[in-house]
Amino acid sequence: MDASVKSSAPAVSGRVTISDVADALGIAKGTVSRALNDYPDISDATRQRVRRKAEAMGYHPLAHAQAIRTGRSRAIGLVLQTDIAGAQRPFLSDFLAGVSKEASAASWTLTVATSAGGAEMLATMERLINERKADGFIVPRTFSDDPRANLLRCLHVPFVLYGRLSDIQDSAWFDILGEDAMCDAVLRLAQYGHQKIGFVNGGLEYNFSQIREDGFREGMRQAGLQADPRIMTAGAMTSEAGAKATRELMSSPEPPTAIVFAVDVAALGAYAAAEDFGLAIGKDLSVISYDGIPECEWVRPKLTSFRVDSQMAGRRLAELLIRNVRGEDPSTLRETAKATLWPGGSDGPPTRTSDEIARHIRAGDTFTSCEPTGGQA
Amino acid sequence: MDASVKSSAPAVSGRVTISDVADALGIAKGTVSRALNDYPDISDATRQRVRRKAEAMGYHPLAHAQAIRTGRSRAIGLVLQTDIAGAQRPFLSDFLAGVSKEASAASWTLTVATSAGGAEMLATMERLINERKADGFIVPRTFSDDPRANLLRCLHVPFVLYGRLSDIQDSAWFDILGEDAMCDAVLRLAQYGHQKIGFVNGGLEYNFSQIREDGFREGMRQAGLQADPRIMTAGAMTSEAGAKATRELMSSPEPPTAIVFAVDVAALGAYAAAEDFGLAIGKDLSVISYDGIPECEWVRPKLTSFRVDSQMAGRRLAELLIRNVRGEDPSTLRETAKATLWPGGSDGPPTRTSDEIARHIRAGDTFTSCEPTGGQA
DNA sequence: ATCTGTCACGAAACCGGTTTCGTGACAGAT
DNA sequence: ATCTGTCACGAAACCGGTTTCGTGACAGAT
Numbered sequence: 101m102d103a104s105v106k107s108s109a110p111a112v113s114g115r116v117t118i119s120d121v122a123d124a125l126g127i128a129k130g131t132v133s134r135a136l137n138d139y140p141d142i143s144d145a146t147r148q149r150v151r152r153k154a155e156a157m158g159y160h161p162l163a164h165a166q167a168i169r170t171g172r173s174r175a176i177g178l179v180l181q182t183d184i185a186g187a188q189r190p191f192l193s194d195f196l197a198g199v200s201k202e203a204s205a206a207s208w209t210l211t212v213a214t215s216a217g218g219a220e221m222l223a224t225m226e227r228l229i230n231e232r233k234a235d236g237f238i239v240p241r242t243f244s245d246d247p248r249a250n251l252l253r254c255l256h257v258p259f260v261l262y263g264r265l266s267d268i269q270d271s272a273w274f275d276i277l278g279e280d281a282m283c284d285a286v287l288r289l290a291q292y293g294h295q296k297i298g299f300v301n302g303g304l305e306y307n308f309s310q311i312r313e314d315g316f317r318e319g320m321r322q323a324g325l326q327a328d329p330r331i332m333t334a335g336a337m338t339s340e341a342g343a344k345a346t347r348e349l350m351s352s353p354e355p356p357t358a359i360v361f362a363v364d365v366a367a368l369g370a371y372a373a374a375e376d377f378g379l380a381i382g383k384d385l386s387v388i389s390y391d392g393i394p395e396c397e398w399v400r401p402k403l404t405s406f407r408v409d410s411q412m413a414g415r416r417l418a419e420l421l422i423r424n425v426r427g428e429d430p431s432t433l434r435e436t437a438k439a440t441l442w443p444g445g446s447d448g449p450p451t452r453t454s455d456e457i458a459r460h461i462r463a464g465d466t467f468t469s470c471e472p473t474g475g476q477a
Numbered sequence: 478m479d480a481s482v483k484s485s486a487p488a489v490s491g492r493v494t495i496s497d498v499a500d501a502l503g504i505a506k507g508t509v510s511r512a513l514n515d516y517p518d519i520s521d522a523t524r525q526r527v528r529r530k531a532e533a534m535g536y537h538p539l540a541h542a543q544a545i546r547t548g549r550s551r552a553i554g555l556v557l558q559t560d561i562a563g564a565q566r567p568f569l570s571d572f573l574a575g576v577s578k579e580a581s582a583a584s585w586t587l588t589v590a591t592s593a594g595g596a597e598m599l600a601t602m603e604r605l606i607n608e609r610k611a612d613g614f615i616v617p618r619t620f621s622d623d624p625r626a627n628l629l630r631c632l633h634v635p636f637v638l639y640g641r642l643s644d645i646q647d648s649a650w651f652d653i654l655g656e657d658a659m660c661d662a663v664l665r666l667a668q669y670g671h672q673k674i675g676f677v678n679g680g681l682e683y684n685f686s687q688i689r690e691d692g693f694r695e696g697m698r699q700a701g702l703q704a705d706p707r708i709m710t711a712g713a714m715t716s717e718a719g720a721k722a723t724r725e726l727m728s729s730p731e732p733p734t735a736i737v738f739a740v741d742v743a744a745l746g747a748y749a750a751a752e753d754f755g756l757a758i759g760k761d762l763s764v765i766s767y768d769g770i771p772e773c774e775w776v777r778p779k780l781t782s783f784r785v786d787s788q789m790a791g792r793r794l795a796e797l798l799i800r801n802v803r804g805e806d807p808s809t810l811r812e813t814a815k816a817t818l819w820p821g822g823s824d825g826p827p828t829r830t831s832d833e834i835a836r837h838i839r840a841g842d843t844f845t846s847c848e849p850t851g852g853q854a
Numbered sequence: 855a856t857c858t859g860t861c862a863c864g865a866a867a868c869c870g871g872t873t874t875c876g877t878g879a880c881a882g883a884t
Numbered sequence: 885a886t887c888t889g890t891c892a893c894g895a896a897a898c899c900g901g902t903t904t905c906g907t908g909a910c911a912g913a914t
Contacts, residue, residue: 115607117900128864133902143862163608164541164550165900169869173541175588182574192569197559197591204590204601209610211552212589213581214574224581230492231540233586339775368775398716398745398775494870505894510872520892542870546899 116159125153136161160207167232174208176421177234179224179248181241183216184337191393191410198414199238206422222251229257236425238262238417242273242307258424260417260433263307272424272433274416278308278390279315281406281439282360285388286319289358289447294386295325296454298356300345300370301334302363309334312362312390319360331356342369350377350385355457357450358386364393364405367446371399377461384457386447390439401445408439493536502530513538537584544609551585553798554611556601556625558618560593561714568770568787575791576615583799599628606634613802615639615794619650619684635801637794637810640684649801649810651793655685655767656692658783658816659737662765663696666735666824671763672702673831675726675733677719677747678711679740686711689739689767696737708733719746727754727762732834734827735763741770741782744823748776754838761834763824767816778822785816 122129127146135142135150142150167173176199180192200210211233215224225248228234235258239248242263249271252259261273289297299316302309313334320327330352336345342361346369349356361367367389371381379385382401389396392407420433452460499506504523512519512527519527544550553576557569577587588610592601602625605611612635616625619640626648629636638650666674676693679686690711697704707729713722719738723746726733738744744766748758756762759778766773769784797810829837 115900118902119900129900130865130902130904131863134863137902139903141862146862160608162545162900163610164544165869166902167541167869168539168545168871168900169902171869180570180573182570192573193557193559196557196569196589200589200591204604209605209608210589212573212577212587214577227581228586231537231586233540395772395775398772492870495872496870506870507872507874507895508893511893514872516873518892523892539870542899543872544899545870545901546872548899 115162116157118159118161121150121154121157121159124157125149163207163209171232172235172425173232174206175211175234176203176208176418177225177228177237178210178212178240179221179228179237180212180214181217181221182214191391191408194410195240195414198411198416199418200414201411202415202418203422206419208418208422210418218247222247225251226255229255236260236421238421243305244307244310246307258421258430260421260424262413262417264311265307270430272420272430274413274420274435274437275308276408276413277436277438278312278362279318281390281441282312282315282362283319283322284441285360285390285406286316286325287323288441289360289386289388290319290323290325292358292386292447292449294356294358294450296328296331296354296356296358297325298331298349298359299327299333300336300342300349300359300361300366301332302366303335303337309362316360328354330354331359334362336361336366336369337363339365339369339372342366343373344369346370346373347376350379350457350461353458354454355461356385357452357454357457358388358447361387361389364389364391364396364403367403367405368395368399379457379460380451382445382448383451386450388447392439392442396442396444399446404444404447405442406439407442409437412437492539493534495536495538498527498531498534498536501534502526540584540586548609549612549802550609551583552588552611553580553585553795554602554605554614555587555589555617556598556605556614557589557591558594558598559591568768568785571787572617572791575788575793576795577791578788579792579795580799583796585795585799587795595624599624602628603632606632613637613798615798620682621684621687623684635798635807637798637801639790639794641688642684647807649797649807651790651797651812651814652685653785653790654813654815655689655739656695658767658818659689659692659739660696660699661818662737662767662783663693663702664700665818666737666763666765667696667700667702669735669763669824669826671733671735671827673705673708673731673733673735674702675708675736676704676710677713677722677726677736677738677743678709679743680712680714686739693737705731707731708736713738713743713746714740716742716746716749719743720750721746723747723750724753727756727834727838730835731831732838733762734829734831734834735765735824738764738766741766741768741773741780744780744782745772745776756834757828759822759825760828763827765824769816769819773819773821776823781821781824782819783816784819786814789814 118129118132122132132150135147136154163174203210213224213228215221237252237259239259240262242261242265249265261271264273264275265271286297301313317327331349333345333348336342349359367387370387374381374385381387389403389405392405396403396405416435424430424433495506495509499509509527512524513531540551580587588605590601590605592598614629614636616636617639619638619642623642626642638648641650641652642648663674678690694704708726710722710725713719726736744764747764751758751762758764766780766782769782773780773782793812801807801810
């Protein structure tokens with residue numbers, strides 16, 4: 101009888117649309133939209149009615165339908181750099197789990213792309229922006245002077261750094277306090293009685309390296325020890341580089357009895373170097389590192405390392421980014437967390453002095469092996 | 478003078494829209510759309526003109542604007558299971574790189590979510606489908622009876638399995654020929670002279686396990702050897718489980734001189750077990766495994782393993798899925814590839830007989846250690 | 855009693871695409 | 885010369901949302 105009866109069938113696709121909700125309430129769909137988006141020109145009574153009905157009908161707006169008008173699709177962008185030697189590999193699964201969990205909780209999604217570094221990386225990000233596949237980015241592995249941050253700032257696209265930027269400006273970030281870990285590592289070694297403590301830093305192109313070196317120096321200062329530049333080096337981001345760095349440090353006139361590494365993969369290289377020299381890790385040479393990659397548990401003795409909770413980092417970064425996109429001031433979106441010491445067997449009281457080690461290495465023989473090695477003998 | 482002059486300004490956002498292209502050509506935007514989508518009611522001449530102009534103006538349709546009408550957003554869905562012990566972790570970065578590269582090349586994107594297994598996994602996938610965040614799914618780590626595949630089939634959502642399904646039906650898949658690798662592993666060991674060869678399979682809930690066991694048996698058959706059920710076991714998906722399985726096999730009346738593992742992480746456990754028994758890996762006990770995880774390079778001796786090219790797998794899966802979504806018959810979208818042998822030092826000619834090993838283990842002492850261990854002595 | 859301002863909503867335009875419907879132009883058949 | 889069918893396109897509706905614009909109803913001031 102009533103000619104205005106529109107079919108209230110819930111659309112062909114089975115999804116509940118905003119029109120379905122509006123029809124069910126007998127109001128305009130624009131009103132429903134404004135009610136759900138907290139426009140001020142909607143009465144509290146209506147707002148409540150709409151909310152309840154939408155909830156009851158299981159209505160969820162389609163992000164990409166909103167995007168066409170708003171330009172935002174509730175998607176977090178993450179571009180992984182794949183041309184660097186496994187740098188982010190071990191944490192990736194946990195990290196993604198953290199990001200995507202937090203995203204899901206806010207009805208956001210995660211768009212992942214991969215790229216080599218440099219121009220390709222920036223092009224990839226621009227494409228995601230242009231195609232509205234990402235409303236903002238999580239920028240992992242911050243560089244000291246990060247072109248990604250520069251680009252996103254120019255384009256006024258929100259982002260959150262995983263790592264602090266020296267040129268802090270107005271960016272949001274989350275970071276693990278690597279400096280505290282390095283400092284604690286030194287103090288732990290000093291307490292064991294180590295006096296000659298070496299440092300193998302990561303690549304100086306990364307922002308974290310300066311920070312970790314500062315932490316190392318601060319630890320030495322607090323322990324009342326001298327930081328000796330002859331047993332400090334940097335740039336070790338692979339096991340091979342870590343081995344090479346270790347050999348260099350150990351070949352110095354006054355070799356260290358303990359080395360602090362800024363990254364685990366480099367520290368793993370110390371095992372090979374120690375083997376070459378016939379030094380026992382954890383006894384002749386103590387090692388403490390940072391990251392907490394699973395390989396720490398594989399090597400013997402296990403590698404003592406400051407472990408980073410990557411899943412938590414992912415979660416926090418996602419939350420900060422979402423708040424950034426929603427308009428909060430980036431300079432209020434900054435957080436830090438601490439790494440946790442996971443003791444292995446790679447550190448302990450020194451069993452040899454620096455002198456003894458130096459003589460031993462010059463002599464080219466070993467302390468511990470049971471089969472004769474090296475030398476002309 | 479001409480009242481019909483619409484502003485040809487390229488929109489506020491800077492993007493070129495379909496209307497911009499239509500205006501530039503003086504034709505209707507519907508015509509442009511049909512021309513670009515190869516509708517039959519567009520003349521070749523017009524089609525060419527439109528294509529060229531769109532190209533020249535740098536027009537790219539907005540995937541989510543298309544999605545609102547078509548229901549498709551050119552996005553690949555990938556839900557990672559994060560509650561299983563690191564199973565997919567090591568390959569993840571390469572795998573994502575492969576998927577996302579292939580996706581980018583086709584102007585698709587990759588939506589990643591994570592989930593625990595079971596009902597949560599299915600709910601996560603349904604959410605992505607309902608919100609049009611994925612037009613189809615790559616289903617990694619296929620289970621023998623895979624609830625994800627069942628769900629997607631019911632919903633008529635395209636998907637590609639990474640792994641073959643026993644109940645093949647109409648699904649598309651890509652898989653590495655694990656059976657060939659297992660077979661080759663046995664033949665390699667047989668050529669070294671091994672006769673008692675054990676097998677430690679992965680979890681039987683995974684589809685690959687049956688396939689790899691078949692490959693192992695086929696290898697034994699080709700080598701003219703008896704598969705001995707007392708030195709075959711399954712369910713080892715972690716290093717601990719691999720160590721336990723190795724101990725069991727070695728404690729059998731006729732222990733193996735070589736073991737084939739279906740997965741690397743389990744094989745890594747063999748190192749710990751061998752150490753317990755005082756057996757030298759690669760000499761007293763040969764080990765060959767499968768996956769090619771980076772840890773193979775960390776252990777001593779390096780683990781001989783059949784390496785899977787995860788990036789390639791990701792690429793192939795992405796391509797197959799896209800073709801599936803575009804309407805190609807899934808039963809024509811099936812591919813396999815071979816794993817590549819990466820020899821380490823964990824396999825070689827047997828240095829002891831099964832008997833010698835059995836006696837040794839019963840005696841509870843070791844062959845190789847230089848310090849006395851074990852026994853009451 | 856009228857005027858003014860605010861409240862709260864409906865109607866309609868809009869975002870950037872796709873798809874349906876209608877029709878003028880032309881060719882070929884009668 | 886008219887009729888019929890196909891070709892090739894324009895116009896308009898549509899997808900599911902958001903946002904702008906307009907206006908009736910009511911309250912308070914004059």
